[in-house]
Amino acid sequence: MKAVTEQDIRTSFVNCSRGEAKRLVLPRDLAEQPWDDLDFLGWYDPGAPDRGYVVTERGGELVGVTLRLVARQRGALHHGMCSLCLTTHPGSGVSLMTARRAGQAGRDSNSVGVYACTDLACSLYVRGKKLPDLGGRLEESLTVEERIDRTRGKLSAFLDKVLA
Template sequence: MQAVSEREIRTSFVNCSKGEASRLALPRDLAGQPWDDLDFLGWRDPGAPDRGYLVTGHGGEIVGVALRLASQQRGYLHRGMCSLCLTTHPGSGVSLMAARRAGRAGRDSNSVGVYICTDLSCSLYVRGKKLPELGGRLQETLTVEQQIDRTRARLSAFLDKVMA
């Protein structure tokens, strides 16, 4: 992913108002992000634990999506799998995140959900740059590049649903 500025991030959101986008908390170390290893920039709002954000290139433009985490916490013995990167995590390491749809559908309270790594570090898990706590990656015959392509395709399909 190419590095993006604060202004680009704030203007990229498709499923929240300009006011909401101007007030959201950005990652603290934006310049220090591992941009070459990211398929998307994902972060959680430290002041609002039920909110997350995702920004990526999609269809030739930068697209941002505001996410809400489901309030249900899972027990530590439960294991979940991220539907984007296929990494497994124990407990609440994978969360159902809902994105309000863009446009009229979103104003009518329609949303799209996805099970995703709670810390939004899918790109780093796929590349082996971050290891899940007591979770794991599936043993696959796909190369890392093929796994990255699959993660990007799943992310793109999710964004298409949000923007439809």
Template sequence: MRSLTERDIRGSFVNCSKGEAQRLSVPRDLGERDWEALDFLGWRDPGAPDRSYLVTERGNRLVGVTLRLASAQRGFLHRSMCSLCLTTHPGSGVSLMTARKAGAAGREGNSVGLYMCTDLACSLYVRGKKVPEGGGRFQESLTTEEQIERTLGNLSAFLGKLDVPGAE
């Protein structure tokens, strides 16, 4: 992924108003990110624990989506798998995140949900740059590049369900 500026990020959101995009919390460490190791930028809002954001390149444009975390917490012994990167986590390491659909459907209240790594660090887990606390990744016969492509395919499918325009 190419490096992003705050302006890039705020202008990318497709499922919230421009005013909401201007008010949301943007990471302060953009200059320190390992952009080459990211397939998408994902972060939690420190001021609103039920909100997360994801920005990715889709086709030749940036696409950002606002996400809401479900409030249900799981016990530490319960394990869940992220639907994007297939990393398993104990407890609350995977959360159901919902996003309003883009356009008129979203304004009518329609949304789509997906179980994702709560910290949205899928790119780092797939590449082995981050290890989930108490969790892990299955040993696979796929190469790292193939796992990255699968993760991107899963993300693209999710964005497609949100009616986000761009390349499939």
């Protein structure tokens, strides 16, 4: 992913109003993000930890979606798998995140969900740049590039549902 500006991010959102996009809290470390290792930029609002955001390049344009984290504490013995990057995490390391659909469907309160890494660091897990706590990656024969493509494809499929 190429580096993006605050204005790029704010104008990319497809499932919230312009006013909501203008008021959302951006990551403080935007300039220090590892852009070359990101398939998407994901972060949480520190004032509202159940509210997250994902921005990615899609078809040559930026697309941003707002997410709601479904709070659910799980014991350390429970493991979940991210449906985007297929990384497993113990406890609450994987969470259901819902996104209001774009357009009239979203205004009618329709939403779609995805189980994803709670910290939204899928890009770093796939590349081996970050290791999950006590979880791990499944042993698989795919190359890192193939896993990156798979993660991008799964994110794209989720965005298709948001935009439909």
